[in-house]
Amino acid sequence: MEFPSSTFLKSSSPSSINGQFIDSLCESDGVSKLKIPEVKFTKLFINGQFVDSVSGKTFGTRDPRTGDVVAEVAEGDKEDVDIAVKAAREAFDHGKWPRMSGFDRGRVILKFADLIEQHGEEIAMLDSIDSGKLVNLTKAFDIQFATNCLRYYAGAADKIHGETLKCTGEFQAYTLKEPVGVVGHIIPWNFPTVLFAAKAAPTLATGCTMIFKPAEQSPLSALYLAYLAKEAGIPDGVINVITGYGPTAGAAISSHMDVDAVSFTGSTEVGKLVMGAAAASNLKTVSLELGGKCPLVIFNDVDINMAVQTAWQAVFFNKGEVCIAGSRIYVQEGIYDEFLKKVTDNVKNWVVGDPFDPQVHQGPQVDKEQFDKVLRYIESGKREGATLLTGGKAIGEKGYYIEPTIFTDVKEDMLIAQDEIFGPVMSIMKFKTIEEAIEKANNTKYGLAAGILTNDLNTANRVSRSIRAGGIWVNCYLITESSIPFGGYKMSGFGMDSGLQALEKYLKVKSVITPIYNSPWL
Amino acid sequence: MSAAARRIASSISCPSISTVLRSSSSFTLGGRIAGVSSGIQRLSTAAAALEEPITPPVQVNYTKLLINGQFVDSASGKTFPTLDPRTAEVIAHVAEGDAEDVDRAVAAARKAFDEGPWPKMSAYERSRILYRFADLIEKHNDEIAALETWDNGKPYEQAALGEIPMFARLFRYYAGWADKIHGMIVPADTPHHVQVLHEPIGVAGQIIPWNFPLLMFAWKVGPALACGNSVVLKTAEQTPLSALVVAKLLHEAGLPDGVLNVVSGYGPTAGAAIASHMDVDKLAFTGSTATGKIVQEMAARSNLKPVTLELGGKSPMIIMDDADIDKAVELAHFALFFNQGQCCCAGSRTFVHERIYDEFVEKAKARVLKRVVGDPFKKGVEQGPQIDEEQFNKILHFIKSGIEGGATLVAGGERHGDRGYFIKPTIFSDVKDGMEIAKHEIFGPVQSILKFSDLNEVIKRSNASQYGLAAGVFTQNLDTANTLMRALRVGTIWINSFDIFDAAIPFGGYKMSGYGREKGIDSLKNYLQIKSVVTHLKNPAWL
Secondary structure (H helix, E strand, O other): OOOOOOEEEOOOOOOOOOOOOOOOOOOOOOOOOOOOOOOOOOOEEEOOEEEOOOOOOEEEEEEOOOOEEEEEEEOEOHHHHHHHHHHHHHHHHOOOHHHOOHHHHHHHHHHHHHHHHHOHHHHHHHHHHHHOOOHHHHHHHHHHHHHHHHHHHHHHOOOOOOOEEOOOOOEEEEEEEEEOOEEEEEOOOOOHHHHHHHHHHHHHHHOOEEEEEOOOOOOHHHHHHHHHHHHHOOOOOOEEEOOEOHHHHHHHHHOOOOOOEEEEEOOHHHHHHHHHHHHHOOOOEEEEEOOOOOEEEEOOOOOHHHHHHHHHHHHHHHHHOOOOOOOEEEEEHHHHHHHHHHHHHHHHHOEEEOOOOOOOOEOOOOOHHHHHHHHHHHHHHHHHOOEEEEOOOEEOOOOOEEOOEEEEOOOOOOHHHHOOOOOOEEEEEEEOOHHHHHHHHOOOOEEOEEEEEOOOHHHHHHHHHHOOOOEEEEOOOOOOOOOOOEOOEEOOEEOOEOOOHHHHOOEEEEEEEEEOOOOOOO | OOHHHHHHHHHHOOHHHHHHOOOOOOOOOOOOOOOOHHHHHHHOOOOOOOOOOOOOOOOOOOOOEEEOOEEEOOOOOOEEEEEEOOOOEEEEEEEOEOHHHHHHHHHHHHHHHHHOOHHHOOHHHHHHHHHHHHHHHHHOHHHHHHHHHHHHOOOHHHHHHHHHHHHHHHHHHHHHHHOOOOOEEEOOOOOEEEEEEEEEOOEEEEEOOOOOHHHHHHHHHHHHHHOOOEEEEEOOOOOOHHHHHHHHHHHHOOOOOOOEEEEOEOHHHHHHHHHOOOOOOEEEEEOOHHHHHHHHHHHHHOOOOOEEEEOOOOOEEEEOOOOOHHHHHHHHHHHHHHHHHOOOOOOOEEEEEHHHHHHHHHHHHHHHHOOOEOOOOOOOOOEOOOOOHHHHHHHHHHHHHHHHOOOEEEEOOOEOOOOOOOEOOEEEEOOOOOOHHHHOOOOOOEEEEEEEOOHHHHHHHHHOOOEEOEEEEEOOOHHHHHHHHHHOOOOEEEEOOOOOOOOOOOEOOEEOOEEOOEOOOHHHHOOEEEEEEEEEOOOOOOO
8 A cells, every 4th residue: 555745845034044954845047935933032030121131141042953953042041030039029029910910910911912912923933933833823722821811710710619618516607718918820832822821810819919830842932922911011029031941040939938839731740750759858749741642432333534634733733742632543443444444545735844834834853863763763653563654754854844643553562652752753553342442542641631532422422531531622622721620640740720720739728717697507 | 180180080089080090009099098188188178159051061972862873863752851950951852762673783683692692602702892882991991081070960970080981891791701601510419410501691681870970881781781681771861971982992892782771761661661571581780679670670670680670778887996986987988979979789777986086077077078069070170960850859958858857967957049949958857767767879969977885786786777788897906807707797898998899890789789790700690591402311321
């Protein structure tokens, strides 16, 4: 059986400027016209000011299309985190932010959302240049998500309700929901703006202050967003951004004695370190959004074309750099062969190339490390005996492009079925019965999300309850909205982002009890 | 805003004013009192001599019915005059809606609900429209406030600094709810999956009063729209103007045609047509208890539409003997006289502990004599005219009954000036529970001060009323506050405060003050249907 291969496109945008790009597909005049957006902010953002790091050190953030440095960014370390925490502490303990009414905070957050919308194009380009994300999709999805999310929590800021309680004795008791204090947010590089907003919005709504550490691969949008936050009227010290590395800046936040909560999104491995540091320091509240190895279970009774499209997006969206990627595709035997054929057919419609090109579907992986790791997993898949249907190779000589890759005959114990690859690699497995599907789907240390494609109501309901994961998509996949709580079971972490539940991460519950006399009711 | 205006604003203390004053102390006031009396004193005038009424800085642009996004004449072609309560002169002739117009409005609302796009839009889009509407209100704040004052007689500063900003604030509150209306998944004893959906109820009929025309608009229209319903609104015949202006702005903000229809007209005709309409799915009414009974009956006799009612009150304001008398006097004064006493929750029974009674009465008298009555467009005026001749006469009748019934007239007791519907702020002391003025809702600037001697007594007397809308409690003693808080059978208790009306605080009555709650999360329930969806489960992993 012969399978078509996907198209590789490295084009240029007419408005692009300088930059070198050597490639066989490069412009005929030999000069690349790769678009590189202007980078305005490269310093740490502390207490409302852009400042150099204490050490004066910087690090290069790279363009994954070429591996070239786009900008030198201040490298924050422990000393910088200390200064940022102090600013956040002051802003929380004595500043006006937690003392403003929820409604007034909401108005500021709405303004912040408007500014992001206004500067959406610029922010999207920063995420693209940093992470290799499709610029159009980033505008359409990431920026939209961020503004919607901020508006959602703006409206929630004046709806944080405690409760009055029933007591057995003659007591009047109620709960107060108080902001937890200074929050550390450590966010990854796959959705830099989305995750900044998803963390910042509920934190702002509750009246907390925060320190962000964006990923070292994608520091630019966070700095831009912090600038817009200030423009919107968020007081100095409420949002601080320390760009830098995990083992230095990230660790300093997780183990800081004056940070009240840490919220981390990233790998399970690092999640363990963050939680350990929190435990070893001040027992700060921890919430973790970690890895996933999400099953997409496709039953015989579905429309095969819908199934192929859904599975394709589930795996290849954002180059597979998605914690909820449907990286284990379970297909029921009745449609297995047809599914394989159609899914591989789909490769020819898939264009890999410059993420600034509107025709492109898949940009480069974020960096050399991820690129190498994905290729290693592909090799391991081959070595362990899976059948490589298509793809499997790097594309071009520069940058971190990988072909959309599909394996079949994948066994449960293979590394590619067990580990989070975080790349454009689909693993397809066959199953017979619903019981088998459930068992296999749950055969993972992760529990972030799952997809079910079926039109049978009983199957949908049964599998929904049986898979131990924080999100279940039935006849759809990757649907994330501000109102829908998002988070993991098992080693995918704990604590929910999004939804009203996300507010709980940044709130402490205080019970107040006082005696009452001669109450007409209890 | 000048410092003087700011002080006046605080003195009338519409709670929302505190939120509009973006001064350093923007959290203050509401019903908490701070340095008010000095400001009043400075601005008080000898009053009495009525000058020529100030020309309102606004024009009347909309006088027709708003049906299906269009301003239209009534089917009959009839109009009615809306009057300036300062002078009893006609402001404008307004289209008079009747049953036929209500039919048209309901048909438009029905179509807008059944066919969309409003309920089919994402809640996020609905919220964006409501947010845009609030922005437009803010932009037109002063002209809307002027119209409100012209039609209603309330002090312009109260409208411009308090009520219109509060109106925008309420719509922002409901905008925020639109995408957070969550049903539940509830457990079942047997293998069943149970979803509870909160669906919009359909076409809401809403009848609002004249004392806070726009705030009542916001309390009703806000939650109805946030939940995805369509609305037929009947404004009070005394105050039809402001609703038409804001409804126009709501369409400008993106509200689809037919979602909000405004029918001006009278209760027995237009109001009755809404209440008894077979195609109206829900009825919300704010007004008198007598009319509340009528609309509920109409709902029962027609299609059993669910009803919520915000009705009258005779709210106690209880001043304990440990209270700071000066502050208590000011708060009790505000609780009663705010908005010319035309508040359903006015603290119209001021219960004062016997140990401080005489001193309280003296100080209440001193305060009331300083109250500035006059043209509501004039800076510093605290009290404008009553709404219309009927109310004016009713209040004077109650004052007469108070005098004849043996209460001591401490101050006021007659009309103010000889034009329009102004009444002097009036105080009675030695009021007994059985007197008419202690039992009935006067809805005017008449404070009745009653004496009590112990806590149990005041609880009993406070609860001895057909009403149960609100109560005020003034004490520093925590146990007293806690005891009263639970013992009083009313929907809102203000402790060391009064008339705090934040968007998030539910408001509504016990007993014959009605049922259902407006504002807060509870208000959404008035405009939602609850649907339980039960699906049988095959081999569920857990129950």
